[in-house]
Amino acid sequence: MAEVVLKDLVKTYPGNESRATDAVSLEVADGEFMVLLGPSGCGKTTLLRMVAGLELPDSGQIVIGDRDVTYLEPRRRNLSMVFQSYAVFPNKSVADNIGFGLRVRGVGADDVRRKVAWAAELLQLTPYLDRYPAKLSGGQRQRVAVARAIVMDADVLLMDEPLSNLDALLRLSFRAELKKLVGELGTTTLYVTHDQVEALSLGDRVAVMREGAVVQCAAPTSVYDEPADTFVGGFLGSPPMNFLTGTVGHDGTALRLDLGGQSVPVPPALASYKGSDLTLGIRPESVTVEEPGTTAIADDTATVRGALQVLEPLGSAVLLTTEVCGQTVKVQAPAAFRTEPSSELRLCIPAGQCRWYDPETGLLLE
Numbered sequence: 001m002a003e004v005v006l007k008d009l010v011k012t013y014p015g016n017e018s019r020a021t022d023a024v025s026l027e028v029a030d031g032e033f034m035v036l037l038g039p040s041g042c043g044k045t046t047l048l049r050m051v052a053g054l055e056l057p058d059s060g061q062i063v064i065g066d067r068d069v070t071y072l073e074p075r076r077r078n079l080s081m082v083f084q085s086y087a088v089f090p091n092k093s094v095a096d097n098i099g100f101g102l103r104v105r106g107v108g109a110d111d112v113r114r115k116v117a118w119a120a121e122l123l124q125l126t127p128y129l130d131r132y133p134a135k136l137s138g139g140q141r142q143r144v145a146v147a148r149a150i151v152m153d154a155d156v157l158l159m160d161e162p163l164s165n166l167d168a169l170l171r172l173s174f175r176a177e178l179k180k181l182v183g184e185l186g187t188t189t190l191y192v193t194h195d196q197v198e199a200l201s202l203g204d205r206v207a208v209m210r211e212g213a214v215v216q217c218a219a220p221t222s223v224y225d226e227p228a229d230t231f232v233g234g235f236l237g238s239p240p241m242n243f244l245t246g247t248v249g250h251d252g253t254a255l256r257l258d259l260g261g262q263s264v265p266v267p268p269a270l271a272s273y274k275g276s277d278l279t280l281g282i283r284p285e286s287v288t289v290e291e292p293g294t295t296a297i298a299d300d301t302a303t304v305r306g307a308l309q310v311l312e313p314l315g316s317a318v319l320l321t322t323e324v325c326g327q328t329v330k331v332q333a334p335a336a337f338r339t340e341p342s343s344e345l346r347l348c349i350p351a352g353q354c355r356w357y358d359p360e361t362g363l364l365l366e
């Protein structure tokens with residue numbers, strides 16, 4: 001096992017003006033499961049391929065353990081990679097597929113058999129060892145690809161969207177299996193995905209990327225609860241964080257965010273924004289709908305009127321789309337919530353769940 005340290009990695013592809021990765025620095029601790037998350041084209045795969053040695057950076061450094069591997073050929077880096085397309089050999093049995101890398105490395109037949117049996121057991125492939133890939137399901141084929149990677153005793157496991165070819169149900173069950181497996185192995189892992197649920201569920205930490213840069217790298221709960229900027233808040237969550245922009249004023253006793261006819265309190269620490277615009281971020285599940293007749297609203301909870309536009313029952317919850325002073329606010333209400341179409345709702349916004357952003361930079365304000 002080993003830690004992975006990426007320092008200022010810059011990569012530009014010929015014919016492409018913008019940088020695929022723009023001075024990315026990242027430290028993955030020994031045994032850590034690090035997820036690289038971001039929209040298509042943000043540079044996740046490029047970063048992973050540079051760690052693998054399949055792409056060379058224009059500048060920067062990659063250190064695995066105590067070795068600078070920046071320009072080392074892939075096979076000397078001691079890492080294993082699982083790709084989106086399972087890339088199993090169709091003309092080899094499951095056992096031969098799993099043991100392939102070991103045999104290439106010159107490992108003796110007995111050891112290969114032992115390790116193949118071990119990996120097959122972990123990935124529930126023992127009954128299929130003699131089968132050929134054509135007779136396996138997509139999920140089983142992907143298990144073969146993972147088994148082939150883990151038998152190699154690599155310092156680092158690299159995975160590029162390994163679940164994306166699986167259907168939704170299989171994806172869900174294999175995700176849990178993968179988490180258990182990697183947790184047990186304790187191998188340092190770099191995992192690429194554009195699926196935020198996968199990232200939050202699997203990662204010890206999640207590095208959120210945008211346009212070739214890591215914009216936030218933290219534990220899943222942190223990136224979700226405290227998005228470092230409006231991009232991260234707007235990318236994570238389904239539906240994502242609500243953003244309401246207004247102008248900061250003063251009602252004689254306290255700062256208020258004037259949304260145009262309605263307002264919410266602004267923390268005193270943001271007094272420097274008085275007279276300027278400010279953005280409030282709040283998760284749909286943090287907003288509640290005040291029940292008619294309720295009088296006891298917590299002191300630190302603001303209420304605003306929201307005109308209901310759409311009500312979508314989702315099974316486990318009801319998603320409400322409302323409009324507050326011309327801005328959309330999504331609310332995740334309990335499954336049993338019902339109301340008249342086009343009604344006006346009183347939305348409760350607890351101060352502790354509010355995040356504040358500079359509208360120009362999009363950055364989270366402390």
Ligand code: ATP
Nearest residue numbers: 013014016020039040041042043044045046047194
């Ligand atoms: P996806 O999730 O769609 O795979 P990604 O986040 O992994 O995207 P990369 O594949 O790393 O992103 O691509 C980063 C940028 O580099 C993109 O603008 C892409 O168009 C560009 N790019 C990637 N590979 C090449 C290449 N071989 N030649 C030229 N440009 C490339």
